[in-house]
Amino acid sequence: MIVAKFGGTSLADGARFRHVAEIIRADPNRRYVVVSAPGKRCDSDIKVTDLLYRFQQSGNQADFAPIEARFREIVEDLGISLDLSQDFAEMKQLPHNADYLASCGEYLSARIMAAFLDWPFVDAEECVFFDEQGNLDEVKTRHALFEKLRRLPHAVLPGYYGVMPDGQIHTFSRGGSDISGALVASAMDAQVYENWTDVDGMLVTDPRIVPQAAPLRAITYKELRELAYRGATVLHEDSVLPVRRSGIPIHILNTFRPQAPGSWIVPRGEKPDGPITGIAGRKNYTAIQIERENTNSMVGYVRRILSCLEHWNVPFEHLATGLGSVCLVVPTDAMEDCREQLKEDITLAVHPDSILMEDHLAMIAVVGRGMTGRPGVCARLFSALGGSGISVRVIDQGAGEMNVIVGVAEPDFEPAIRAIHREFFE
Numbered sequence: 001m002i003v004a005k006f007g008g009t010s011l012a013d014g015a016r017f018r019h020v021a022e023i024i025r026a027d028p029n030r031r032y033v034v035v036s037a038p039g040k041r042c043d044s045d046i047k048v049t050d051l052l053y054r055f056q057q058s059g060n061q062a063d064f065a066p067i068e069a070r071f072r073e074i075v076e077d078l079g080i081s082l083d084l085s086q087d088f089a090e091m092k093q094l095p096h097n098a099d100y101l102a103s104c105g106e107y108l109s110a111r112i113m114a115a116f117l118d119w120p121f122v123d124a125e126e127c128v129f130f131d132e133q134g135n136l137d138e139v140k141t142r143h144a145l146f147e148k149l150r151r152l153p154h155a156v157l158p159g160y161y162g163v164m165p166d167g168q169i170h171t172f173s174r175g176g177s178d179i180s181g182a183l184v185a186s187a188m189d190a191q192v193y194e195n196w197t198d199v200d201g202m203l204v205t206d207p208r209i210v211p212q213a214a215p216l217r218a219i220t221y222k223e224l225r226e227l228a229y230r231g232a233t234v235l236h237e238d239s240v241l242p243v244r245r246s247g248i249p250i251h252i253l254n255t256f257r258p259q260a261p262g263s264w265i266v267p268r269g270e271k272p273d274g275p276i277t278g279i280a281g282r283k284n285y286t287a288i289q290i291e292r293e294n295t296n297s298m299v300g301y302v303r304r305i306l307s308c309l310e311h312w313n314v315p316f317e318h319l320a321t322g323l324g325s326v327c328l329v330v331p332t333d334a335m336e337d338c339r340e341q342l343k344e345d346i347t348l349a350v351h352p353d354s355i356l357m358e359d360h361l362a363m364i365a366v367v368g369r370g371m372t373g374r375p376g377v378c379a380r381l382f383s384a385l386g387g388s389g390i391s392v393r394v395i396d397q398g399a400g401e402m403n404v405i406v407g408v409a410e411p412d413f414e415p416a417i418r419a420i421h422r423e424f425f426e
């Protein structure tokens, strides 16, 4: 059994609804479908969710007109007899809470798709639950989804929203229909969670840096986490957790090229041909360099430094130590309000000979389960960087051998990613 989620671009107009319905019908295992609100039809278009937020903010009835027109057009184009006048009348009746209005795009999308497929519509309001603080109540949600859906051979559900204990509609953060889809897949113990979008899958690296970056075939959840943490994006981050926990693979597919193989995100992957699965990175890190003679015999030296970071709530991401030197890599933003105090505290705590904060560092993660036990990967990586005249400022590799992190100066960030891509993928 497959749970399929379709993104907004896949549902931008009547023709695309029809195309999505064809995809759904092409495999009888696709039994539960989660939809987003209609997205952009072309680059200059506005997503329905954005139109809804605009209407909420302006309170101007004229701003509801394009929303109503979008949905009326889709219904007409599909040739279904679905009267949404009542719904439009209620939506137009301001004031509403912002989340309620934002949820209307998904609600209407799902009503239309259900009518077109002649499948039951199941409202997320009845089976996706948040607590008073607005956090997802996953246990209650899974139970409710299962109880509702197990009696139905098919269903269409709206993504993006659920309900609070007081009955108010509440939405996930933007792009949250991915989470709704993952919750349905996990509650129904699907064999696959299909996530239909407008790209061929997850690319090996950022196409803005390497335009020819190819989609990757299979990536494990562990690898995905490493890459996502370093800035790779395709799915909403929180959407991975429910399916990952249930051991369900995610298949990312392109609605506009359904024959393309797409990308698989799997609990465990076979050993791939190449050592590297993907490359991702982020800028805006600071290296804190602390020097002091003879620290190798001082027990507790690093702990005292780390306590200062903890005190100022600064997370550190990498730590390299040598005889007499400690280098910590931290996100620059995290020190925005406490840079000088942190420096002072470290000075008081360990009396260093010098302490230097160097900004404008970029950290790049080179990730691949195929690296494990394969000699020579680092040699290739560093000669690729050296050959491009890039100086490596920080190196980090754990014994897990699945991830090598290199820190370079920010201006070297894009050239470094291009050099690594050339070495391993071209």
Ligand code: ASP
Pocket: 007, 008, 036, 037, 047, 049, 050, 105, 159, 160, 173, 174, 175, 176, 177, 178
């Ligand atoms: N429609 C919502 C958004 O634009 C949620 C989604 O599409 O996943 O963010």
